[in-house]
Amino acid sequence: MIDFNQYISNYEKCVSKYIPPKQTWTPVDEAIFKPRDLYRIPLKEAKEMQFKSIKYAFNHHYEKNEFYNNFCKEHKVTPKDIKSIDDFNKIPLIPDKFFKDYPKGKDFATWIANIYTGELPEIVIKNNKPTYDEVIDAFNKAGICITFSSGTGGKHTFIPRDQRTFYTSEYAAAKSLLTMIYPLWEYDAFGYLLMPNPKKTNVYAGKALEIYFDAVKDISVAIDREVNTELIRLTMGGKGIKGKIIQLLAKRTSVKMIDDIIKWLELREKNNDKFTMVGAPYILYAVMKKLKREGRSFNFGEKAGIGTGGGWKVHEHNRIPFDDFQKEVEEVLGIPGKYCLDVYAMVEGNGWMVHCPEGHYLHMPYSYYQPFVLDEEFNQLGYDESGRFAFLDAAAGSYPGFIVTGDQVKLLEHCPVCDRPGPVLDPEVKRVKGEEIRGCAEEVRRMLSSDIGN
Amino acid sequence: MASFKEIKERGYLPQKNLRRLLIFGTLILIKMLITNLSLIRKLSQIPSTGKQYIRPPRRYDLPKFDKDMRYCDANEKYLRPTLYCNSHAPEIIALAHELGAYKKSDREFAKAAFEFAKRKITLEMMSLDGVEYTIRRGAGTCLHEITVFVALCRAAGIKARYKLYSLTMIQAWEDTMIVDPMVKKFQDAMGYFMIHGEGEVFLDGKWVVCDVGPTPERQAATKTPISRFGEDSIGVWLNAVPGTIMFTESLPYGLNVMMRFVQKIAPMTIDKVNKNILDEINRGKEILKEKGEENYDKEIRKSFKPKFPEPVLKMKKSIIFEK
Numbered sequence: 001m002i003d004f005n006q007y008i009s010n011y012e013k014c015v016s017k018y019i020p021p022k023q024t025w026t027p028v029d030e031a032i033f034k035p036r037d038l039y040r041i042p043l044k045e046a047k048e049m050q051f052k053s054i055k056y057a058f059n060h061h062y063e064k065n066e067f068y069n070n071f072c073k074e075h076k077v078t079p080k081d082i083k084s085i086d087d088f089n090k091i092p093l094i095p096d097k098f099f100k101d102y103p104k105g106k107d108f109a110t111w112i113a114n115i116y117t118g119e120l121p122e123i124v125i126k127n128n129k130p131t132y133d134e135v136i137d138a139f140n141k142a143g144i145c146i147t148f149s150s151g152t153g154g155k156h157t158f159i160p161r162d163q164r165t166f167y168t169s170e171y172a173a174a175k176s177l178l179t180m181i182y183p184l185w186e187y188d189a190f191g192y193l194l195m196p197n198p199k200k201t202n203v204y205a206g207k208a209l210e211i212y213f214d215a216v217k218d219i220s221v222a223i224d225r226e227v228n229t230e231l232i233r234l235t236m237g238g239k240g241i242k243g244k245i246i247q248l249l250a251k252r253t254s255v256k257m258i259d260d261i262i263k264w265l266e267l268r269e270k271n272n273d274k275f276t277m278v279g280a281p282y283i284l285y286a287v288m289k290k291l292k293r294e295g296r297s298f299n300f301g302e303k304a305g306i307g308t309g310g311g312w313k314v315h316e317h318n319r320i321p322f323d324d325f326q327k328e329v330e331e332v333l334g335i336p337g338k339y340c341l342d343v344y345a346m347v348e349g350n351g352w353m354v355h356c357p358e359g360h361y362l363h364m365p366y367s368y369y370q371p372f373v374l375d376e377e378f379n380q381l382g383y384d385e386s387g388r389f390a391f392l393d394a395a396a397g398s399y400p401g402f403i404v405t406g407d408q409v410k411l412l413e414h415c416p417v418c419d420r421p422g423p424v425l426d427p428e429v430k431r432v433k434g435e436e437i438r439g440c441a442e443e444v445r446r447m448l449s450s451d452i453g454n
Numbered sequence: 455m456a457s458f459k460e461i462k463e464r465g466y467l468p469q470k471n472l473r474r475l476l477i478f479g480t481l482i483l484i485k486m487l488i489t490n491l492s493l494i495r496k497l498s499q500i501p502s503t504g505k506q507y508i509r510p511p512r513r514y515d516l517p518k519f520d521k522d523m524r525y526c527d528a529n530e531k532y533l534r535p536t537l538y539c540n541s542h543a544p545e546i547i548a549l550a551h552e553l554g555a556y557k558k559s560d561r562e563f564a565k566a567a568f569e570f571a572k573r574k575i576t577l578e579m580m581s582l583d584g585v586e587y588t589i590r591r592g593a594g595t596c597l598h599e600i601t602v603f604v605a606l607c608r609a610a611g612i613k614a615r616y617k618l619y620s621l622t623m624i625q626a627w628e629d630t631m632i633v634d635p636m637v638k639k640f641q642d643a644m645g646y647f648m649i650h651g652e653g654e655v656f657l658d659g660k661w662v663v664c665d666v667g668p669t670p671e672r673q674a675a676t677k678t679p680i681s682r683f684g685e686d687s688i689g690v691w692l693n694a695v696p697g698t699i700m701f702t703e704s705l706p707y708g709l710n711v712m713m714r715f716v717q718k719i720a721p722m723t724i725d726k727v728n729k730n731i732l733d734e735i736n737r738g739k740e741i742l743k744e745k746g747e748e749n750y751d752k753e754i755r756k757s758f759k760p761k762f763p764e765p766v767l768k769m770k771k772s773i774i775f776e777k
Contacts, residue, residue: 066766066768067763067764067765067766068763070763070764070766071760071763071764074689074759074760075759075760092759092763094762094763095761095762097622097693098693098762098763098765100622101622101693101695101696101765102695102696102697103695103696103697103698103767104474104697106775107696107697107767109773109775110767110768110769110770110773111696111697111765111767113770113772113773114765114766114767114768114770115765119772120770120772120773121772122772122774123772123773123774124774124776125773125774125775125776126776127775127776128775128776130775377677378759378761
């Protein structure tokens, strides 16, 4: 078996463009790029990194972001007040809803410019009344990646990331997952992305996986067409002839997509290839359902791995429990449970919480990310209590990543099953009562039309 | 019937932002109606047990009107009567005098009008009507409450206007408002609540904001500070959707159409919201009874931190719009 250090070195060789030059490393970079295994850093060392990186990030946003600076002033907090990790609870948290309250047209561009931390490059928008997609494209051309999720209720969340923040997030995503599936990953393998093509979308869960193309030699993509806010609007219930045509096409391509994935699996079996599949569980669930209907199965064993993320709804009123999904993966694809892992993340953050193979608890990247569980008054709760998930994310360099989410979680001090030292989340993550359903997978599910699993 | 000139001058026509909001809201509502017919049918039926909400008694006695009472009859912007805000109505003139019009300084009177509108009018979801009806009833929406404040100030010769915007609220307030799947769907689709506002009074050359919407009991029930004269609610218990804040002399046409429509198709939804508001008021009363209003406010201000950052919409030189 390959040595873990060698394993990570191999990964870093593949993704070297994502790692900033060492001489430019900030405390945030030290906390993300230096540790070989983000989940096994000794607690004392990790806490030092965490303090330095989050304090650095807080100072950065306090100094360079006007709206966040005002918010801090209202909270009467300055960077000087953050003297130790115990002071982290003083850092003002932004409700995730804030990133959903934006105006249209020209004002949308101004809104993005104002939530962005730091100096913007020149952004040219070729329309006086631009659509969301036109604004996003203009920012992207200037090197600011505006990703979005998850408009299940009709409103997207938009987050601006500069290239450094985006690369860091992608690097952390891939490193987190391949650490947990050690020693499965290798470059000379195959991959299937169960999400829109990152090169043709700004949906975060798709876009953030662009690194998959650099980390694995041969990647196929489930949704290989341009996916923008307008297409999402049309596929998720757009009216009129245009909407109907798009929905019909989406449905037809979705059925074809399932057949393509099965053909791809057949080829992997025939050639005895090593592979991974990453993305929306809903698509793989539809594949397995079709295989079962046809009385077929595979036995890929330890040559394959599955990484899922983005939500567990398989139909409008049907949420599949992860255990059942994992069982299906074992039965239909013959892939062991330790290589079937779920990832919990969100467009507002750059922390990737990944299942450990031993117990399937969601592990935190605690060297640059501080999780909190809050009550309804946003007061901090202790370990083992359920409440609203919030986090301080040092990796967010281009917007303040100090955020309260609409997810209900339970935070544990250590994993009850494995020996990784950091905090974990109970695998069961729900939405807080009254919060709209969200998740990139859910968005993709609605886009594809919910019939493909039937 | 107002002339077109008057309609235009006094701002009865919705501003561009509000027009957009109204059109968007109406489209969403129509879509919801078409796609949720059975749910709408269910919500429109009043159960055999009848409605749950019973309007509480008015919190004040109506003062007597005397035709010799002085009032401001200037036809000047922010001083004259506007839609739903007849500052020449006898009820308003009498109340203004009871609150000290033409005896107190402008600031002192504005404070008295603020305290009255904030503390004495019970929040109740309903369609818009004239301010004199609100005074007689002692209940109305936030827009009714602001209108009471604005009309009182204008009757006393002090300029006053509306500050309107779309909003998202803290969870505790949303829990009171989101009572059934229809409201939830509407809010999810819009991403925010349609419209809310505050009053503004012109004192010493400056507009002073007055958050008359929530009574102290409701603020106690939702663990927020009791807003004082001159304190904004934006950033405290609500967040204004960027780009939607508008200042206007009058409530515009169009707002009432949607409210009437909702009242017609979903009376039970309105009933549930109003019942929830009353429950909230009662919970708050208990808290204030136990702690005392001053102590409660002092205590909550020590620990309370704004929940929402205030978004900034400053033009940046680095963004260039090509025509």
